[in-house]
Amino acid sequence: MSNLNSSLPLAGVRVLDLSRVLAGPWCGMVLGDFGAEVIKVEHPKRGDDTRDWGLRVGATETTYFNSVNRNKRSVCLDLQTAEGQQIARELAQQSDVVIQNFKFGGAEKLGLGYERLKEGREDLIYCSISGYDRRGPEAARPGYDVVLQGEAGLMALNGERDQPPLKFGVAAVDLFTGMYSAQAVLAALFERRKTGKGRHIEMALFDCGLMITSYYGLESMIMGEDPPRYGNAHPSIVPYGVFDAEDGPLVIAVGTNRQYERFCREVIERPDLVDEDRFRTNIVRAANREVLVPELKREIAKRKREVLLERLARAGIPCGEVLGLHEALTSQRAAEAGLVTTYAHPEAGSTHVLAPPYRFDGARLPVRSAPPQLGEGTNEVLHSLLGLSHERLSQLKAEGVV
Known part of the structure; x- marks a missing residue:
């Protein structure tokens, strides 16, 4: 043709x-x-x-x-x-x-x-x-x-x-x-x-x-029941998901313990959250998410999105804005x-x-x-x-x- x-x-x-x-x-x-x-x-x-x-x-x-x-x-x-x-x-x-x-x-x-x-x-x-x-x-x-x-x-x-x-x-x-x-x-x-x-x-x-269904499917087979639903959060990584800054939402994915330490010290300026035994590793953070995540949300909500994104990027932590679909399609990146x-x-x-x-x-x-x-x-x-x-x-x- x-x-x-x-x-x-x-x-x-x-x-x-x-x-x-x-x-x-x-x-x-x-x-x-x-x-x-x-x-x-x-x-x-x-x-x-x-x-x-x-x-x-x-x-x-x-x-x-x-x-x-x-x-x-x-x-x-x-x-x-x-x-x-x-x-x-x-x-x-x-x-x-x-x-x-x-x-x-x-x-x-x-x-x-x-x-x-x-x-x-x-x-x-x-x-x-x-x-x-x-x-x-x-x-x-x-x-x-x-x-x-x-x-x-x-x-x-x-x-x-x-x-x-x-x-x-x-x-x-x-x-x-x-x-x-x-x-x-x-x-x-x-x-x-x-x-x-x-x-x-x-x-x-x-x-x-x-x-x-991927890894969720295999987890379900081992558990013998449906895995819990976490919405935008992650079943085993904390903090991870969508958070509200003072002026809009952003995505934060703190994947490792070293990233978590930098997140607390350099991004939200809460070194005390690093030293607690309940929060030292991803496994215990996931187990104690109901205590930790509300505290992190309060800290994130105090700061502008642009400030957070700049700090997160400098600390090497995966992050990004939450854009509307039209914003994404018309973005400079696209x-x-x-x-x-x-x-x-x-x-x-x-x-x-x-x-x-x-x-x-x-x-x-x-x-x-x-x-x-x-x-x-x-x-x-x-x-x-x-x-x-x-x-x-x-x-x-x-x-x-x-």
Whole structure:
């Protein structure tokens, strides 16, 4: 395609993204960030569900859609029609990777399942994303991030001790599943270079949600119960978390005993808190947090944030401001890193696009194309890859297939 950058790691790899909403599109976007040509298939009228979520950008885009669909082309196909299904199969034959998250059995019903598509492409890498184990008793259950956050125990470890279960601010299970899926696709692409064979990758939201419980999950297994919730604090490091200075919040993470000594002597000027047996080590500080932390909070609240940050930095203690989301996105740090880009938009005038977080050889991977308008690549992709004539494309459009 015209926007393919041959210097990127996945240049020459073509991905057919049949997925929608978040986990699958995130996987496709990661592959696109690395240079793959990603063809996103959408319904001609409705498009991806997320084109109707979030704040409107032009006629067919939203902030939600744009957050997971940079570096892609949009091709409209009605997969409920025989012609649409056949075109999708032909596109799969021209692709290295297929991503799908249809309801259980949906891909097979449309003639787009792995067994069907690999008949003409033995080296096809096919990634299926579902809510639950596709081979288990819950295979047909739909997967929704908020449900999975509850079922995977994530809500139970999030938030303050005296609050009800709390979900993460973003769709963490979907996002991690998308990233895990991209990792699996990359591994399969690497293996294919040696074997010439493809793979059927099966990813489940529940599996990925459980995995990101991480050390809390292992602690729970040893304890035989849920670990306590500490909110912004740390279960075994004190002081650690968000504290209120006289003029605003800041984050302080005193990770070692030597840092604690410097914190008391140089930052809050309380050397007496160093010498007490109850506070000498992290283990005893954690055990006596109910006594120590209120005392530290009182000292921190007496001082300006700028003064505290300067002292903390000089003492070599990890620290930082607590910024609002808009503050973070518009900060000098984000600007210097090139993390927020602006693209011209034919209807909205301009639109913001977050840049990939990866740097190769010192350079950030580029946003090669802004998130696509609905169907913007239909004619070009189907003409260049499948040889469909402009007359045939006009006929398919009149029939509602594209």
